[in-house]
Amino acid sequence: MPSPRPEVPSANHTDRPGLTRARIVATAVDLIDTEGVAALTMRRLGARLDVEAMSLYRYVNGREDLLEAVVDALVDTIEIPGPGQLQPIDGWQAFLQVLAHDVRRLALEHPAAFPLIATRHPAAPWLRPPLRSLRVVEAFLDGLRSRGFNDSQAVAAYRSFTSFLLGHLLLESAMQGADMSPAEEPLDEGDADLPNQDAELSLAEYPTLTRLRSALTEDHTEDEFEQALEHLLVRLDLELSQ
Amino acid sequence: MPSPRPEVPSANHTDRPGLTRARIVATAVDLIDTEGVAALTMRRLGARLDVEAMSLYRYVNGREDLLEAVVDALVDTIEIPGPGQLQPIDGWQAFLQVLAHDVRRLALEHPAAFPLIATRHPAAPWLRPPLRSLRVVEAFLDGLRSRGFNDSQAVAAYRSFTSFLLGHLLLESAMQGADMSPAEEPLDEGDADLPNQDAELSLAEYPTLTRLRSALTEDHTEDEFEQALEHLLVRLDLELSQ
DNA sequence: ACCTGAACACCGTTCAAGT
DNA sequence: ACCTGAACACCGTTCAAGT
Numbered sequence: 001m002p003s004p005r006p007e008v009p010s011a012n013h014t015d016r017p018g019l020t021r022a023r024i025v026a027t028a029v030d031l032i033d034t035e036g037v038a039a040l041t042m043r044r045l046g047a048r049l050d051v052e053a054m055s056l057y058r059y060v061n062g063r064e065d066l067l068e069a070v071v072d073a074l075v076d077t078i079e080i081p082g083p084g085q086l087q088p089i090d091g092w093q094a095f096l097q098v099l100a101h102d103v104r105r106l107a108l109e110h111p112a113a114f115p116l117i118a119t120r121h122p123a124a125p126w127l128r129p130p131l132r133s134l135r136v137v138e139a140f141l142d143g144l145r146s147r148g149f150n151d152s153q154a155v156a157a158y159r160s161f162t163s164f165l166l167g168h169l170l171l172e173s174a175m176q177g178a179d180m181s182p183a184e185e186p187l188d189e190g191d192a193d194l195p196n197q198d199a200e201l202s203l204a205e206y207p208t209l210t211r212l213r214s215a216l217t218e219d220h221t222e223d224e225f226e227q228a229l230e231h232l233l234v235r236l237d238l239e240l241s242q
Numbered sequence: 243m244p245s246p247r248p249e250v251p252s253a254n255h256t257d258r259p260g261l262t263r264a265r266i267v268a269t270a271v272d273l274i275d276t277e278g279v280a281a282l283t284m285r286r287l288g289a290r291l292d293v294e295a296m297s298l299y300r301y302v303n304g305r306e307d308l309l310e311a312v313v314d315a316l317v318d319t320i321e322i323p324g325p326g327q328l329q330p331i332d333g334w335q336a337f338l339q340v341l342a343h344d345v346r347r348l349a350l351e352h353p354a355a356f357p358l359i360a361t362r363h364p365a366a367p368w369l370r371p372p373l374r375s376l377r378v379v380e381a382f383l384d385g386l387r388s389r390g391f392n393d394s395q396a397v398a399a400y401r402s403f404t405s406f407l408l409g410h411l412l413l414e415s416a417m418q419g420a421d422m423s424p425a426e427e428p429l430d431e432g433d434a435d436l437p438n439q440d441a442e443l444s445l446a447e448y449p450t451l452t453r454l455r456s457a458l459t460e461d462h463t464e465d466e467f468e469q470a471l472e473h474l475l476v477r478l479d480l481e482l483s484q
Numbered sequence: 485a486c487c488t489g490a491a492c493a494c495c496g497t498t499c500a501a502g503t
Numbered sequence: 504a505c506c507t508g509a510a511c512a513c514c515g516t517t518c519a520a521g522t
Contacts, residue, residue: 019486041513053516054488134443152457155458212393297506
């Protein structure tokens with residue numbers, strides 16, 4: 001009855017299934033989403049998996065490799081618009097529109113992880129965040145080629161499209177995840193003689209900022225995204241016909 | 243700065259002058275520039291200053307505060323175009339051109355630090371990287387206002403300008419600082435049976451990537467920057483007259 | 485085959501103690 | 504006033520040992 005486990009591929013009916021690289025990565029993503037990147041330590045991740053930290057090293061080549069795997073897992077959720085989401089009639093503009101919104105979904109679903117996607121060095125220098133996987137870039141280039149772009153036009157579009165996504169989505173995800181990294185302490189009132197830089201930074205000397213403060217605070221990130229995307233498409237259209 | 247001022251102004255003729263917050267921050271920037279952000283530990287920074295790590299806590303509220311100070315110091319090197327660099331004749335286009343290139347200078351001079359500038363949460367939520375200091379934003383808004391922008395146009399320009407800078411310069415700085423973080427080990431030849439993911443990632447299954455590899459590898463970051471900047475100016479011009 | 489105990493080097497941070 | 508020694512909690516990582 002307590003027989004040593006045979007070849008059985010997945011026969012484990014306990015609540016805590018065996019460790020897997022996939023399960024480790026998924027839990028890591030969850031930990032980042034809920035507590036921030038700084039909270040992702042090997043030991044805490046182990047604890048979430050009911051395992052000692054050292055066990056993770058069977059499936060992951062250290063913390064750096066784990067972070068790499070997290071980024072890859074998230075980027076792999078990007079869906080390249082195919083026959084499912086797109087009518088054959090729709091051109092490259094619809095293709096880029098749908099793709100842009102899926103990358104935006106990724107950024108807003110994982111605001112704490114997006115800086116990793118944005119700043120960790122990709123496997124190859126010509127992979128540009130956030131479209132930083134071979135699969136995604138291949139599909140991106142093919143998608144544009146099959147919709148009328150030639151090679152150099154597709155490459156140029158890859159460059160401008162990634163720059164656009166990175167700038168907008170990094171700012172938007174920063175806005176989203178605002179201040180969740182430093183786990184919300186009840187604010188300390190002491191040390192009133194210190195500069196106290198963060199509480200209410202002194203706007204006194206900045207009349208224009210003071211006047212425009214409420215305008216600056218308004219969140220127009222979605223409008224900005226749509227408008228900038230629209231302008232990018234116009235710009236690409238110009239370059240196509242020249 | 244209500245710093246604990248010693249009575250003696252600067253009477254220290256030794257090669258190692260006394261500690262200063264400014265000196266600590268400057269050395270930290272240097273450490274990041276030369277060895278990457280991961281190398282910036284309190285202990286190593288102390289060693290560079292011929293001091294024990296604990297001494298730093300007199301001038302800096304821990305590592306997070308130090309990183310904040312590093313970012314602020316770098317952002318403070320941004321020069322807002324004034325009567326010196328700009329003729330009164332020049333309009334807002336010249337103003338933004340000159341400013342954009344100065345921020346680009348910052349990114350290329352400190353490629354390892356730029357991700358910090360890009361991703362650390364600013365002091366106020368309406369401060370957007372990389373123009374994330376009160377001084378810079380005030381001067382930016384005033385600069386545009388004095389050149390014909392009204393309030394909401396200036397605020398809109400702040401949003402699109404920062405998005406543009408962030409996307410382009412983060413990619414360009416990543417390109418610049420490529421792989422200097424993991425201190426250049428002589429590559430290990432062993433373990434040829436493992437996936438060996440990083441050495442030469444397998445392009446076999448990606449025909450388009452294989453074909454366009456050389457095109458993708460070309461560095462056109464400067465052209466991209468100039469072109470995208472030009473298009474942003476055109477776009478802003480349109481919004482001005484509508 | 486898979487997980488762990490023990491150990492090591494390094495880290496951030498505090499505080500009483502030195503000068 | 505300024506710096507340090509000693510200590511603590513936590514971290515990444517290795518490896519022999521357990522089952």
